[in-house]
Amino acid sequence: MFRKLGDWFRTFMYGRYGTDRLNLLLLCGGLLFSLLSTFVRTLDFLVFFSYALLFWAIYRMLSRNIAARQREAAAYNRFKKFFTDRQNRYYGCPSCGQTVRVPRKKGRISIKCPRCGQRFEKKT
Ligand SMILES: [Zn+2]
Known part of the structure; x- marks a missing residue:
């Protein structure tokens, strides 16, 4: 049964972008903001922000437009280098x-x- 599910998932993900460092950051950011919004009641708007990040991450993961996703990843790397290159x-x-x-x-x-x-x- 699990084998069948795994096969289905592999077929489903075929030709899709999958995940990368930027997606990891989006997912972590989304989870962090949703945690923060549950503890700090005055920051309710963070819920929407966290959902936006999570949906963006899922959208990128399932996207078939791999060239566009790679461009985003490259832009993210340039952005990161700008701040980390001493x-x-x-x-x-x-x-x-x-x-x-x-x-x-x-x-x-x-x-x-x-x-x-x-x-x-x-x-x-
Ligand atoms: Zn020039």
């Missing part, structure tokens, strides 16, 4: 918007955008 700083090019990574603590430096060649000065 060796480098990230600047947006003023003319084309390309994100440029430069080493920290080098004083005032001139940065050349690798995409459009525009030069701009920043303190790192």
Whole structure:
């Protein structure tokens, strides 16, 4: 019986995106907010927020649009790196918007955008 259920689940999930780090974060966030809303009565609105996160996670898990989900995961990784990278700083090019990574603590430096060649000065 369990074997049959497992087979069914495998067939059901075939071609779907499944889960990733971003989904784990969404699920944990959703659970945390729903716990918080049960303990702190004044924060009732958190229930809706937690359901939104949980449904978003489930939607991503069952999605068949794998390319779009991978783009989201890549965006999440860039976002995370922006806050966790202590060796480098990230600047947006003023003319084309390309994100440029430069080493920290080098004083005032001139940065050349690798995409459009525009030069701009920043303190790192
Ligand atoms: Zn540029």
